[in-house]
Amino acid sequence: MINQAIIVAGGKGARFGSVLPKQFLTLRGKPVLLHSIELFEDITDNIVVVLPEEQSDHWALLVKTFPVSNKVIITTGGATRTESVINGLKALPGPSDLIAVHDAVRPLASKGLIEKLFSEAGLYESAIPTIGPRDSLRMHQGTEYVVLDRQKVLAIQTPQVFKSDILKNAYSSLSDHELTDDASAVENAGKKLHFVHGEEWNMKITWPEDIIIAESILKSRENKPS
Amino acid sequence: MINQAIIVAGGKGARFGSVLPKQFLTLRGKPVLLHSIELFEDITDNIVVVLPEEQSDHWALLVKTFPVSNKVIITTGGATRTESVINGLKALPGPSDLIAVHDAVRPLASKGLIEKLFSEAGLYESAIPTIGPRDSLRMHQGTEYVVLDRQKVLAIQTPQVFKSDILKNAYSSLSDHELTDDASAVENAGKKLHFVHGEEWNMKITWPEDIIIAESILKSRENKPS
Numbered sequence: 001m002i003n004q005a006i007i008v009a010g011g012k013g014a015r016f017g018s019v020l021p022k023q024f025l026t027l028r029g030k031p032v033l034l035h036s037i038e039l040f041e042d043i044t045d046n047i048v049v050v051l052p053e054e055q056s057d058h059w060a061l062l063v064k065t066f067p068v069s070n071k072v073i074i075t076t077g078g079a080t081r082t083e084s085v086i087n088g089l090k091a092l093p094g095p096s097d098l099i100a101v102h103d104a105v106r107p108l109a110s111k112g113l114i115e116k117l118f119s120e121a122g123l124y125e126s127a128i129p130t131i132g133p134r135d136s137l138r139m140h141q142g143t144e145y146v147v148l149d150r151q152k153v154l155a156i157q158t159p160q161v162f163k164s165d166i167l168k169n170a171y172s173s174l175s176d177h178e179l180t181d182d183a184s185a186v187e188n189a190g191k192k193l194h195f196v197h198g199e200e201w202n203m204k205i206t207w208p209e210d211i212i213i214a215e216s217i218l219k220s221r222e223n224k225p226s
Numbered sequence: 227m228i229n230q231a232i233i234v235a236g237g238k239g240a241r242f243g244s245v246l247p248k249q250f251l252t253l254r255g256k257p258v259l260l261h262s263i264e265l266f267e268d269i270t271d272n273i274v275v276v277l278p279e280e281q282s283d284h285w286a287l288l289v290k291t292f293p294v295s296n297k298v299i300i301t302t303g304g305a306t307r308t309e310s311v312i313n314g315l316k317a318l319p320g321p322s323d324l325i326a327v328h329d330a331v332r333p334l335a336s337k338g339l340i341e342k343l344f345s346e347a348g349l350y351e352s353a354i355p356t357i358g359p360r361d362s363l364r365m366h367q368g369t370e371y372v373v374l375d376r377q378k379v380l381a382i383q384t385p386q387v388f389k390s391d392i393l394k395n396a397y398s399s400l401s402d403h404e405l406t407d408d409a410s411a412v413e414n415a416g417k418k419l420h421f422v423h424g425e426e427w428n429m430k431i432t433w434p435e436d437i438i439i440a441e442s443i444l445k446s447r448e449n450k451p452s
Contacts, residue, residue, distance in 0.1 A: 144418075145421070148365065152367075156364060184373055201435055209426050215442065216438060217438065217439065
């Protein structure tokens, strides 16, 4: 069984209000991106990291400063997330059974969750981690915001794991390059998705506050054996 | 200008997997509920706390252990959140200009946000704090989960602040007692809502992990003057 991972490191720090892209900010002394990479170290054979071209200097500095798994292969991102995943798929060395696609800014997924996702994707062709939203939600419709039935809504996380051919076919037949995730690409190709219960802690580092929150989560994990 | 607050402390710890209701768990040595109460201490004239009857022992212990503002009035909750708010409205001592309704399990709203909500509700009759969701969202429709346009979705927080008569009229004319929040009650009464940008940190304590996260947020605030 050959498993591979693609880690997609997105845009700049604009939304974050930081000069350094958020995947290069440090968490407990180590860049967010390196945390995300290490999640796959024991589970996959190769880890393709897709980086925007302008971040290659940040990466060069990272590998000078920290030990990085020799499973890592770097490739260059595209103009959209979708194009970046396509570049990541092209950079995979040889075939595989399962492929995980992960956001670089989700460093807190547990290895237990990732193992479970690979295992379920082996059975169901895909495994998409989801959690229920914690707040009431409203959606813009016409001139107002209408209440959504929260019970019916899922928040979608990564890593999303797929049988290799399904993911590759989905992206090779894709016309819409503005998709938000890989599940959507696979669904567009006519495949049913398999949802798996994700983790509250598997948060996407989105705002400056999140670094503080993520630090505390990591710290609390270090203090108790999992 | 008379401002009042109603703090609604909901159900048991079932979802939380804890025996102690989550509003009585401690954050930095002080119960979550007390943090929530203190947010309103400087801004409102009265603070009605609506507690389920079975939590009166917890409250009795709390007031023995911690100093509690003399602005606090305790009343008993109903079978649903809506009924609890109605009880809270009945317990308000005398008229007011503006009323805030807040979830007991959101201890991290900033006083700056609360002041802003009161100020905007004075101008626009209501002020509802909202933030954009950070994950992709899907909603159950028919046999599948359809991708929602995240740009169009708002996550709704509390406190929600209203002109007093608008909130009271909304609840006095209400037929549906399963509403998720006060904004919905006011909207059902035909009023337009005014949304205000909320705070990422104003999280609802929902899962055990959240206590650790909330602790770290409070700690980081103590370390830097706001």
